[in-house]
Amino acid sequence: MNALLAWLNSYQTELAALGTVSALMLLFTILATPWLVSLLPINYFRTGNRHPVLSGWTGVALSITRNIVGATFMLLGIVMFVLPGPGLVIFIMGLYLCEFPGKQRFLRALITRYPSILTSLNWIRAKSGKEQLLPPTDSP
Numbered sequence: 001m002n003a004l005l006a007w008l009n010s011y012q013t014e015l016a017a018l019g020t021v022s023a024l025m026l027l028f029t030i031l032a033t034p035w036l037v038s039l040l041p042i043n044y045f046r047t048g049n050r051h052p053v054l055s056g057w058t059g060v061a062l063s064i065t066r067n068i069v070g071a072t073f074m075l076l077g078i079v080m081f082v083l084p085g086p087g088l089v090i091f092i093m094g095l096y097l098c099e100f101p102g103k104q105r106f107l108r109a110l111i112t113r114y115p116s117i118l119t120s121l122n123w124i125r126a127k128s129g130k131e132q133l134l135p136p137t138d139s140p
Helices: 002-010 012-039 056-079 087-097 103-113 115-127
Strands: none
Touching: 002 012, 012 056, 012 087, 012 115, 056 087, 087 103, 087 115, 103 115
């Protein structure tokens, strides 16, 4: 027991920083999740929705920014599997923002296999006064 207390005492600053980062991620998640979930069109899991493509440097910059933000959300979602926060919902929101081949097929398979994800997303949308997301109709 003394060894554990000594170890905790020696990493007191690092543990405090980790706790602070965890609390900030939880706060960010609580604030950003309803807004992002409300942006999804109701038929998002039924159609091959793609983000609008802009041409020129603006389009490239927007695409890069979306993928960076999406990847960040995916990483935060993975971290929240073990730290406080709705990890799976944030991970899916990161997937929504990113563009990669097979994304829609993967999301439809995820929603079909785990219906509780769609239930959670629709609960958040109901709190925001938005219509429910429609479930996928085709098999993944």
